[in-house]
Amino acid sequence: MAEIKKIATRASYGEALKMYAEEYPDLVVLDADLAGATKTEVFKKAYPDRFFDCGIAEANMMGVAAGLAACGKIPFASTFAMFAAGRAYEQIRNSIAYPHLNVKIGATHAGITVGEDGASHQCLEDIALMRGLPGMVVMCPSDDIEAKAAVKAALDYEGPVYLRFGRAAVPVINDREDYHFEIGKGFLLREGTDVTIVATGICVSASLEAAEMLAADGISAEVINICTIKPLDTDIILESAKKTGLVVTAEEHFVTSGLGSAVAALLSEHLPTRLVRIGMSDRFGESASAEVLVKRFGLDAEGIYKKIRKSMQK
Amino acid sequence: MNNLELKKKANEVRKGIIEGVHAAGAGHPGGSLGAADILTFLYFEEMHIDPARPVMDERDRFVLSKGHTAPGLYAAMAERGYFPREELLTLRKLGSRLQGHPSMQYLPGLDMSSGSLGQGVSAACGMALAAKIDGKDFRVYTLLGDGEIQEGQVWEAAMFAGAKHLDNLVVIVDNNNLQIDGDIREVNDPHPIDAKFRAFNFHVITVDGHDFDQIRAAFREARTVKGMPTCIIAKTVKGKGVSFMENQAGWHGKAPNDEQYAAAMQDLAAIDAQLEAQE
Numbered sequence: 273m274a275e276i277k278k279i280a281t282r283a284s285y286g287e288a289l290k291m292y293a294e295e296y297p298d299l300v301v302l303d304a305d306l307a308g309a310t311k312t313e314v315f316k317k318a319y320p321d322r323f324f325d326c327g328i329a330e331a332n333m334m335g336v337a338a339g340l341a342a343c344g345k346i347p348f349a350s351t352f353a354m355f356a357a358g359r360a361y362e363q364i365r366n367s368i369a370y371p372h373l374n375v376k377i378g379a380t381h382a383g384i385t386v387g388e389d390g391a392s393h394q395c396l397e398d399i400a401l402m403r404g405l406p407g408m409v410v411m412c413p414s415d416d417i418e419a420k421a422a423v424k425a426a427l428d429y430e431g432p433v434y435l436r437f438g439r440a441a442v443p444v445i446n447d448r449e450d451y452h453f454e455i456g457k458g459f460l461l462r463e464g465t466d467v468t469i470v471a472t473g474i475c476v477s478a479s480l481e482a483a484e485m486l487a488a489d490g491i492s493a494e495v496i497n498i499c500t501i502k503p504l505d506t507d508i509i510l511e512s513a514k515k516t517g518l519v520v521t522a523e524e525h526f527v528t529s530g531l532g533s534a535v536a537a538l539l540s541e542h543l544p545t546r547l548v549r550i551g552m553s554d555r556f557g558e559s560a561s562a563e564v565l566v567k568r569f570g571l572d573a574e575g576i577y578k579k580i581r582k583s584m585q586k
Numbered sequence: 587m588n589n590l591e592l593k594k595k596a597n598e599v600r601k602g603i604i605e606g607v608h609a610a611g612a613g614h615p616g617g618s619l620g621a622a623d624i625l626t627f628l629y630f631e632e633m634h635i636d637p638a639r640p641v642m643d644e645r646d647r648f649v650l651s652k653g654h655t656a657p658g659l660y661a662a663m664a665e666r667g668y669f670p671r672e673e674l675l676t677l678r679k680l681g682s683r684l685q686g687h688p689s690m691q692y693l694p695g696l697d698m699s700s701g702s703l704g705q706g707v708s709a710a711c712g713m714a715l716a717a718k719i720d721g722k723d724f725r726v727y728t729l730l731g732d733g734e735i736q737e738g739q740v741w742e743a744a745m746f747a748g749a750k751h752l753d754n755l756v757v758i759v760d761n762n763n764l765q766i767d768g769d770i771r772e773v774n775d776p777h778p779i780d781a782k783f784r785a786f787n788f789h790v791i792t793v794d795g796h797d798f799d800q801i802r803a804a805f806r807e808a809r810t811v812k813g814m815p816t817c818i819i820a821k822t823v824k825g826k827g828v829s830f831m832e833n834q835a836g837w838h839g840k841a842p843n844d845e846q847y848a849a850a851m852q853d854l855a856a857i858d859a860q861l862e863a864q865e
């Protein structure tokens with residue numbers, strides 16, 4: 273197999289902001305002293321007059337974004353997921369979601385792949401916090417192509433959007449003819465009959481790899497990419513669950529409250545189906561490289577493969 | 587509008603506050619009454635607004651950062667003609683556009699939802715920044731409580747406003763020295779307020795928040811300040827106009843019963859009579 277190109281979705285975020293700046297003159301970018309890391313500096317260099325550094329003050333940044341949106345701007349408030357969804361949660365709730373303002377939250381460095389910085393910076397509950405807010409769109413792109421498509425979709429959507437990006441480079445998997453992106457629509461990446469893997473973010477490429485490994489064992493896995501966690505594409509999941517009778521969710525997030533929970537609720541209400549949730553168990557992360565951590569916590573292809581094998585033996 | 591006319595309007599606003607809070611059986615009369623003169627001046631003199639075009643692009647913006655004094659804002663807006671005065675009686679009731687704390691989704695002309703303290707001032711900064719980006723000359727006003735400035739976000743916002751030279755922003759601090767748990771100086775003293783805002787690169791003006799000459803002069807002065815935002819510290823009396831509510835922390839968030847309502851309206855009628863006599 274040819275060498276797969278790898279790009280961090282945070283880099284895609286910065287590129288996309290720059291890419292769409294001309295087409296969307298109301299687009300402005302806010303950051304909280306992390307422009308080099310969130311990659312908004314790419315935008316800043318090209319459009320310095322439309323970039324505003326708020327300094328290390330995320331609560332205020334969310335409010336400033338709300339005020340800008342109330343005056344017709346399309347602000348992208350950018351910082352690490354921990355300080356967006358976590359630190360500024362209530363500002364997002366009351367100043368952005370409640371008035372349903374057109375603010376886009378660009379949250380980078382989500383999840384365990386923050387790596388060496390350790391658990392204080394590894395936000396594994398942001399999907400839970402954001403999907404709990406009425407009217408908030410929550411997206412977690414799987415690669416460079418999808419990250420850019422999600423930014424474009426967010427620009428075209430009127431209302432608050434939470435965009436979840438990662439620090440570590442991930443394989444480009446959506447460079448295919450039939451790929452298209454729509455908010456609220458999942459994408460069937462691989463057809464199968466024995467098990468449905470519903471994955472988001474970095475776990476999508478890992479799940480595709482796991483599906484290959486399962487195929488070698490004679491197990492046919494269907495892989496669905498769920499970029500939009502809210503609103504969830506219930507049809508694509510239910511249809512597949514009906515076919516395979518076993519659903520596995522895979523995400524770089526606490527299993528207690530993320531995509532797995534959303535799918536669990538969906539299945540128990542509409543189509544009780546055996547479900548296995550793969551994600552971060554109910555514990556904080558720790559320091560190590562992203563590569564070591566995804567392996568340690570079973571979020572890589574091998575981890576997903578093993579967990580599915582084990583669950584099928586029962 | 588001359589001072590006498592403003593005083594009459596402010597007294598109507600105060601009546602609207604008492605009527606609304608009494609009808610709701612809940613709400614925040616103390617701070618609303620204290621801020622009534624400031625709100626009246628903003629809505630009748632200072633701001634470029636048009637109740638017939640509540641969301642016109644070039645309007646001045648107002649953010650009630652101390653959102654709990656919504657009864658005061660609603661009464662001022664009703665008096666100014668944004669909606670019928672009778673609607674004040676729907677305050678806090680199911681289906682009302684007059685939510686317990688301001689919600690822009692419900693009422694056109696409300697420029698920002700607020701109520702969680704410390705947040706409105708950041709939104710006001712964003713609005714002032716939007717005007718700067720677009721080269722528009724609308725101005726942004728926000729009213730904060732003196733207890734509210736205990737919130738750290740206020741100082742994040744103040745730092746931002748000063749650093750970004752938002753001279754189209756006026757932050758008004760309603761300084762009545764009372765918060766829910768009592769005297770702000772005993773709870774967690776935010777003084778000196780003027781020196782703090784000065785240190786955050788604001789032009790600071792202190793006024794008697796019930797003296798329209800001083801209020802007018804302060805807002806005029808704010809318009810002349812370039813390169814930095816202005817903070818107007820308005821010394822006010824919580825509960826102003828209703829004798830038994832004045833300077834009482836207990837009237838922060840409590841509605842008058844029928845008897846108290848009658849007494850309050852009598853106090854305000856007496857003010858009307860005094861103002862009539864001045865004519």
